[in-house]
Amino acid sequence: MIFLFVWGKRPIEIPVGFVADFCFVCRKIAPFCVNRVSMVPHFWFIPVGKGRLLRHTKTCHSCWSTSDCERSRFFRIDRPFDNDLERLIATTFPTIREVYAERLALEECVAADSDALEREVRRKLLMEPFRMAAPHYEHGVGVRGLHLLIIALKPLHPRETEIRECLTHFRKSGARIGRRLRTAEIMKRLYEDTVERAPGSYDY
C-alpha cells in the first residue's frame, strides 16, 4: 500500500483589523483593512498554526488598492470598523492630518481647479497613478491597475497630450504598462465613466 502525504508551505493573508490612512488613489483619508501575510505550513492544504510573519498589507476600503503596511506608523489596529472614519482616525492615526498636511492642502487645490496647478506639480501628480498601476502590468494582466489608474486620474481631468506624455515615459523605460496601454483607451475610460467603484471613492 502506498501512502501519499501532501504537505508544504504557502502564504496566507488574514484580515486583522482597520486603520485610517491617506489613499493616493482616492486622494483622501480613508479606512484601510490590514492583513497579516504569513508563510504557513499546511498538511493536505489545511493550515497548521499561525506560521511565520512575512509582512502586513493594507487595502483601501473604498478603491480596494493594496499596499505594504508599516505597522509602526499606527497607534493601534482597530476592529471592527463601524463606518465612523473620525473615530478610526482618533484610535489608529490621530496625527494623520498633521502628517499629511501638505498633501491634503494639495488635494484641495486639485479639487478646486486642477488646471491651476503649477506645471511641474501637475506633471508629478499625473505620473503618480501610472507608477501605482505599473506593478499590476509587470506581475499580471493589468485590469486592476487600469481600474485604479482611472479613479486616481479623473480628478485631474487630464488632456490627451498629457496621458501620451506619461505613457511615452514608461515606454522608453521598457515598462510593460507603457507597451500595454494606449492613450485612446485611457481617454475613453476617463470620459465615459465606465469604471465601477465603491460610492464615495472620491468626493469631487
Ligand SMILES: [Zn+2]
Ligand atoms: Zn482608496
